[in-house]
Amino acid sequence: MTVYYEDIEIGTEELYGSFTFTEEHIIRFATAYDPQAFHLDHEAAKASHFGALCASGWHTASIWMKLYVQHHQKQQLAAQQRGEATAELGPGLGFKNLKWIKPVYVGDRLSYGSKITAKRISEHRPRWGVVSCDNWAVNQDGVTVFEFSATVMRERRP
Amino acid sequence: MTVYYEDIEIGTEELYGSFTFTEEHIIRFATAYDPQAFHLDHEAAKASHFGALCASGWHTASIWMKLYVQHHQKQQLAAQQRGEATAELGPGLGFKNLKWIKPVYVGDRLSYGSKITAKRISEHRPRWGVVSCDNWAVNQDGVTVFEFSATVMRERRP
Numbered sequence: 001m002t003v004y005y006e007d008i009e010i011g012t013e014e015l016y017g018s019f020t021f022t023e024e025h026i027i028r029f030a031t032a033y034d035p036q037a038f039h040l041d042h043e044a045a046k047a048s049h050f051g052a053l054c055a056s057g058w059h060t061a062s063i064w065m066k067l068y069v070q071h072h073q074k075q076q077l078a079a080q081q082r083g084e085a086t087a088e089l090g091p092g093l094g095f096k097n098l099k100w101i102k103p104v105y106v107g108d109r110l111s112y113g114s115k116i117t118a119k120r121i122s123e124h125r126p127r128w129g130v131v132s133c134d135n136w137a138v139n140q141d142g143v144t145v146f147e148f149s150a151t152v153m154r155e156r157r158p
Numbered sequence: 159m160t161v162y163y164e165d166i167e168i169g170t171e172e173l174y175g176s177f178t179f180t181e182e183h184i185i186r187f188a189t190a191y192d193p194q195a196f197h198l199d200h201e202a203a204k205a206s207h208f209g210a211l212c213a214s215g216w217h218t219a220s221i222w223m224k225l226y227v228q229h230h231q232k233q234q235l236a237a238q239q240r241g242e243a244t245a246e247l248g249p250g251l252g253f254k255n256l257k258w259i260k261p262v263y264v265g266d267r268l269s270y271g272s273k274i275t276a277k278r279i280s281e282h283r284p285r286w287g288v289v290s291c292d293n294w295a296v297n298q299d300g301v302t303v304f305e306f307s308a309t310v311m312r313e314r315r316p
Contacts, residue, residue: 033220035227036247049248057250058220062191065216069194089194091207092215094257094306100250148253 003075004087004157005129008119015113016067021055023106029059054103060110060146061098064135067112090128090153098148102139110137110145117149121156128153161233162245162315163287166277173271174225179213181264187217212261218268218304219256222293225270248286248311256306260297268295268303275307279314286311 030039034056037044045053069089076086104110118132131154137146188197192214195202203211227247234244262268276290289312295304 032224034223035231049246056223058216058223062216062220065192065214066190069192073193088207091261092258094255095253096255097252098254098256099252 003072003154005119005121005131005154006157007087008116008129008131008154010116010119013113013115014071015111016064016071018109018111019063019067020109021059021063021104021106023053026053026055026059026106029062030056034058050103052103052105054105055108057100057146060100060104060137061148063110064112064137064146068114068135085158087155087157090155093130093151093153095148095150098146100146102143102145104139104145108145109140111139112137114150122153125153127156129156130154161230161312163277163279163289163312164315165245166274166287166289166312168274168277171271171273172229173269174222174229176267176269177221177225178267179217179221179262179264181211184211184213184217184264187220188214192216208261210263212263213266215258215304218258218262218295219306221268222270222295222304226272226293243316245313245315248313251288251309251311253309254307256304258304260301260303262297262303266303267298270295272308280311283311285314287314288312 027040030036038048038050038054039056042053045051072089079086112135114133114135116131116133120130122128122130130151132149132151134149135147136144138144185198188194196206196208196212197214200211203209230247237244270293272291272293274289274291278288280286280288288309290307290309292307293305294302296302
């Protein structure tokens with residue numbers, strides 16, 4: 001799929017892939033960006049309201065971004081290999097109602113995906129469409145741990 | 159300041175500090191979490207809608223978290239040195255209306271801060287208060303580049 005704005009259908013769900021949060025990953029992200037004890041140290045985490053070492057919420061969110069980008073890069077590569085034009089991923093404009101619903105503990109494997117909820121052509125930048133989607137991560141037990149709604153730009157077919 | 163829930167006053171503004179987005183930092187974050195060409199490569203960025211290498215929006219957000227945590231850790235340390243009890247930073251519950259207003263380019267220096275907009279005692283967890291705040295980053299030209307509203311838990315005075 002080349003995924004220009006015109007290819008996007010409201011209601012479509014896409015799965016972006018899965019990621020296992022290892023101790024090493026959790027501590028590396030937290031050291032750089034969220035140095036709270038319950039993201040860095042097992043003993044301190046055990047004594048905290050979380051009860052065990054868990055990932056920074058911004059880590060959970062950043063992995064969403066990583067898998068989203070990689071998913072679209074794979075689609076672009078496949079289109080290129082078929083000799084088709086490829087749509088640019090436009091800039092994200094922001095998001096609404098981000099919720100960290102459950103902690104993400106060491107060893108948790110999250111699967112990420114999204115559902116298209118609305119689309120319209122940009123008034124100010126007619127080269128682009130504006131696409132709204134609901135995004136989520138579920139853990140290995142099928143429990144939703146993270147969700148937010150995003151609005152992103154998507155290139156229109158030339 | 160010990161910053162228990164009871165110490166927090168609506169309308170208070172806090173500055174968390176500044177961070178300069180170097181090329182090295184931008185590329186390191188993007189490589190791990192947002193591998194789009196305009197966050198990784200000068201030439202590709204020049205040809206993109208951004209016009210120059212710029213930081214992942216999730217990077218801008220993660221640095222907010224880092225400075226927020228460090229700010230409160232300094233307050234806790236100061237309280238401990240005065241022999242006072244220290245309040246725990248509670249878990250973040252989520253965010254609303256995050257906006258990446260302007261790109262953050264190599265060399266941009268962002269200053270981060272927030273303003274308390276509301277507070278209430280948690281219905282379900284009476285040990286905790288629920289605090290709402292508006293958060294932002296402004297660049298070296300005084301332009302707001304990033305903002306969001308957060309709801310966080312804050313420990314009540316024992």
